[in-house]
Amino acid sequence: MHLKSLTVKGFKSFASATTLRLEPGITCVVGPNGSGKSNVVDAISWVLGEQGAKALRGGKMEDVIFAGTAGRAPLGRAEVTLTIDNTDGALPIDYTEVSITRRMFRSGESEYEINGNQCRLLDIQELLSDSGIGREMHVIVGQGRLDGVLHARPEDRRSFIEEAAGVLKHRKRKEKAIRK
Ligand code: ATP
Ligand code: MG
Numbered sequence: 001m002h003l004k005s006l007t008v009k010g011f012k013s014f015a016s017a018t019t020l021r022l023e024p025g026i027t028c029v030v031g032p033n034g035s036g037k038s039n040v041v042d043a044i045s046w047v048l049g050e051q052g053a054k055a056l057r058g059g060k061m062e063d064v065i066f067a068g069t070a071g072r073a074p075l076g077r078a079e080v081t082l083t084i085d086n087t088d089g090a091l092p093i094d095y096t097e098v099s100i101t102r103r104m105f106r107s108g109e110s111e112y113e114i115n116g117n118q119c120r121l122l123d124i125q126e127l128l129s130d131s132g133i134g135r136e137m138h139v140i141v142g143q144g145r146l147d148g149v150l151h152a153r154p155e156d157r158r159s160f161i162e163e164a165a166g167v168l169k170h171r172k173r174k175e176k177a178i179r180k
Contacts, residue, residue, distance in 0.1 A: 046080055
């Protein structure tokens, strides 16, 4: 399973529909400050169901909709589609390619789709729940966060790694069991 492509339209600085093709392996996005690199990562968090405006570096959720520039009027909705290659069947759905879409209007209403069929956010969360990607997973390390990890005290760094590896919850359960 790997991310195949990301299409953003009306999302943050991406007014026109823009598609990024992602190949297996490492993808680097390069560009000057303020050109929208972090917005690409925000788009991935958002389409996977992120509900917190702060996690998307905004004040309110509406801030994800293209707000306009000197030469271009604001838009009324944001739309992001993430296409995942599922040829290995990692996602429990009978498709070799799975597209997840989220659309949001200025009213605050969000719509979700799996392969073009309208669904609930819960359906997307369930689809991704055992895949290692999703909103609650520590798969997205934000700008500045890496510095935080590198400069953390060894015990804090250890707990970060344990959390990412999924060990922390077991350790907490063990500690709780011992206390009883
Ligand atoms: P850096 O190298 O400094 O980290 P970056 O490439 O990660 O920069 P981003 O933070 O992704 O840059 O993009 C910031 C740009 O996105 C700013 O110019 C900001 O005005 C623009 N932007 C953010 N939200 C919106 C919006 N809703 N409408 C229009 N533009 C937006
Ligand atoms: Mg950035």
